[in-house]
Amino acid sequence: MAFNQVFAPFAFWLLSLLTNTQLDYPLVKQMKRKLIFKKLTPQTQHAYLDLTNATSQLTLDTLPAELMQTVLSLISHKDSTSLCRSSKKLKNLVAPLLYRVVEFDTPQDQHIFGDFTRRIYTTPLFHTKSLTFRNHWFDEFKVGYKELVPADVGCLPIWNRGHEASGDNRLSDIIYAYNKLVRAALKAIPKQQLNTFRSYSLFPVNGKIIEILLSQQNESLQQLRLFRLSDAPNTSDCLPSMNLQAIECRSLEPDSWPVHENEELDGVIAFITNLIKTNSSTLRCLTIGHEAQIVRRNYSRRSPGFEDEGAVLQALVSMEMLLSLSSLTLVGLNVDPTRWDLFSRSVELSCLRKLTLEWCAGSAELVQQLAAAVTTNDQAERIQLSI
Known part of the structure; x- marks a missing residue:
């Protein structure tokens, strides 16, 4: 049966309630046969049948709360927005369902960041449990990444075209505006409520964003997924207790072009290492690597090459994290067993169910x-390898 044929009666039913009109009895009989009615508790089913068998009108006040919550969960996002605006009584019921998962498609132009940031405060983030920031570059990052190429190489970043003299300043302003935008959204969410935070933007996240997450959402946060981290937070040495199940940082590098060995890079790796140690008992999925450097090497004539990835692999082996992980993704790391024999042995002894290698030398x-x-143990039957 088509989706509209199954759930169209619910939409009509809600419209009847909102307009305070008599509920069509044949429609009620049709709804009794729906799967959703069978999922209700017996007490609610009896209350619902008593209401529908009577000739009295059904209103928002007389409708069982469980039935209302179930019906609202089946309404589309667009219809939920309309219901939230049309009825004050429905607003409190719809808002937790409507804004439980929030994604922001951030602009790339600094001049419109101001208006976009002001809209953050009017968004009901009070009910948000999953927050994601992304832009259209992330959907195309494996195709181009031309915005990551230094301006002096000959291919200007997108924001630098026609502004060669002030390109670095404009880039710094945009990155600052992006982090300000993320901070404004995080501060609007109540403490210990956020479960998932994602930053899938080429603009790097700074240490202040991580500090807010560690101080306000450390108990509830389960997934921390970043594309780039520019610097470590000040609390990297003494992290609070957390329950992270997934950690993702695809580009371990400071915000500079090209990246050279410096204290910032060491600080980022040290922070990620401490974060993994703190969540060693709950962590199951880990993604780590130097993806931005891979792209920079492929699209830059200077080809700066890799930073030393040995610190990342050595940290994983020394912490024995591979023994508890179920999913591991490595990006841009040299996994040649002739260089890192201890790492390959740890993979053999691990409980990994999925191993993903992206742009990894020695794969x-x-x-x-x-x-x-x-082939000598049962791991061959359960491990999933992606290259």
Whole structure:
């Protein structure tokens, strides 16, 4: 049966309630046969039948709360927005369902960041449990990444075209505006309510954003997914107790072009290492790497190459994190078993169900070694390898 044929009666029913009109009895009989009616508790079913069998009108006040919540959860996002605006009584019921998951498609132009930031305060983030920031560049980052190429290479970033003299200042202003936007949204969410935070933007997240998450959402946060982290927070040495199940940081590097060995990079790696240690008992999915450097190497004539990825792999092995992880994604790291034999051995002994290698040198050698090793145990039946 088509989706509209199944759930169209619910929409008509709600419209009847909002207009305070008599509910059509044949429509009620049709709704009794729907799957959603069978999911209600027996007490609510009896109350619902008593109301529908009577000739009295159904209103928002007489409708069982469980039935109202169930019906509202089936309404589309667009219809929920209309209901939220049309009835004050429905607003408190619809808002937690409507704004439980919020995604912001952030602008790329600094001049419209101001208006976009002001809209943050009018958005009912009070009910948000999953917050995501992204822009259209993230959907195309494996195709181009031309905005990551330094201006002096000959290919100007998108925001720098026609503004060669002030390109660096404009870029810094946009990154500052983006982090200000994220801070405004996080401060609007009540403490210990956010479950998931994602920043899938090429603009790096700074340490102040992480400090807000560690101080206000450390107990409730379960997923922390970042594309780039520019610097470590001040509390990187003494992290609060957390219950993270997934950590993702695809680009471990400070915000500079090209990236050289410096204290900022060491601080970011140290913070991620401490974050993994703090959540070692609950962490199951880990994604880590140098993706931005991979793209910069491919699209820059200077080809700055990789930073030393040994610190990342050594940290994973020393913490014995591979023994408890169920999913591991490595980006832009050298996993050649001839260089990191201890890492390959840890993978063989791990409980991994999914291993993903993206742009990793030595992947073929590692796969061959794993194929020869896992045939002797039951891991070959359950591990999923993606390259």
